[in-house]
Amino acid sequence: MKSIVFFNNKGGVGKTTLTFNIAHMLAGRGVRVVVLDFDPQCNISAIFLDEIRLFEIWEDVRSDGTVTGCLEPVRRGKGDVLPPRLERVADGLWLLAGHLALSRFEQTLAEEFAKTLASDNDRALDVTTSLDLLSNLAAEQVAADVMIMDLGPSLGALNRAALLACDHLVLPVAPDLFSLQGLRNVGPTLREWRRDWGTVRERGLAGKPQEALPPHDFLPLGYMVQQHLARADRPAAGYARWAQAIPAEYRRSVLDEAPGRTAASFEQDAHCLALIPHYASLVPIAQQARKPIFDLKQADGIGGGQIQAVARCRDSFNQIGEKLLERLGIDLP
Structure with a gap:
């Protein structure tokens, strides 16, 4: 099983829309897919499910139908991650719904991750790896080939914990200034998170050797460009400016490479996985x-x-x- 996330610090670049459509496309081709909604705004849950079904899941006295419910015993220090109750949304496609209360886990994750860096602590390890354990339980339940996580655009503790459970990420961008700046924000942060977790894994934690800790490195597979419609206040020259800048910025900020001779356009860049029309x-x-x-x-x-x-x-x-x-x-x- 491989896990992947479409992630960028810049909002509004189509992360959730990509996740929804790609999950359906893969499932339609016979790949078994599970989607986890790790975004406290629950946008992808609201696309997959109508309000009545989502309300039923949220109001169910059983707490294993949402990401939040499965993680709540760990957040409170009262137990382990609950095996999830997945919602089948199409042939070969399942969802673990989100919940707005997941945002309450952010502070706990931030505090306990700091402890993993400073000391040998069972509680810190359980909290930090809880999203990884939940992902594994969900995948095992339906023998998934691909796990896709939907995240919000923040660079906070919740998304860090989710990425520690993820093998690869794809960065959706738009041909504009904000996506360029998003690459400059997210690239160094990802390397810092990868370095910090690598330090923890090298020394082991809570008596567990490296191989017992989550092995995911959330390595970048490339980027996808969501193209805008032409607008009177954004001439073609503006599009071209960012189209020329983003390939080099991706290599510099995300891959930590010297740009060298970079592609002159998205179409010529091997790191550009797709140009998606508006x-x-x-x-x-x-x-x-x-x-x-x-x-x-x-x-x-x-x-x-x-x-x-x-x-x-x-x-x-x-x-x-x-x-x-x-x-x-x-x-x-």
Whole structure:
């Protein structure tokens, strides 16, 4: 099983939309996929599930139907991570729903992670690795091939703990100043987190050797560009400026490499996994239908040129799925 996250410190670059559509695309091709909602805003849970079903999960007296409920015994110091009760949302695709109360775990994670760096502490280890244990329990339950986590855009303790449970990450970006700055923020932070956890693993913790601690290095697979529609206040020259800057910034900030001779455009950059067009009106239609964009039908309310756009979207996400599986080293069933 391989775990992956679409993550950037910059919000609004389509992380959750990518997660939803790619999860469906992989599942549709026979890959068994579990999605974990580690975002306290619960955006992907609200796309997968209607309000009535989400309310039922949140109100269930059993607490194993959400990420928060499964982690709550650890947060309170009253027990272990609960085995999750996954929601089957499509053939070969499962979700562990989020909950707004997950934000209460942030402070505990911050405090206990600091203790893992300073001392040998059982409680610190249990808290720091709790998201990794939950991920493993979810994957084992359905024999998942791929685990996808949905995170918020912060560089806080919650996302650090989630990344410690993740093998790889893909950075969604947009061709703008904010995504460029996002790369400058997230790259050094990821290296710092990787270095800190590597230090803990090298010395062992709470009597456990290195091989007993989570082995994930959340290594970058590349980036994906969500393209904007042309706007009167953002001329083509502005797009080109950031399109030329982001490949070099990705190598410098995320890979910690000297840019050297970088690609002149996204299309020429081997680290660019995909250029995803702006699907404009198709996105809200897909969210209303609770379907991936590429599965929309006329009965869902599309017509005219939107039908061709859906077909192009299907081709695009098929290519993305193939490239991701290739880089993850996973063969199609």
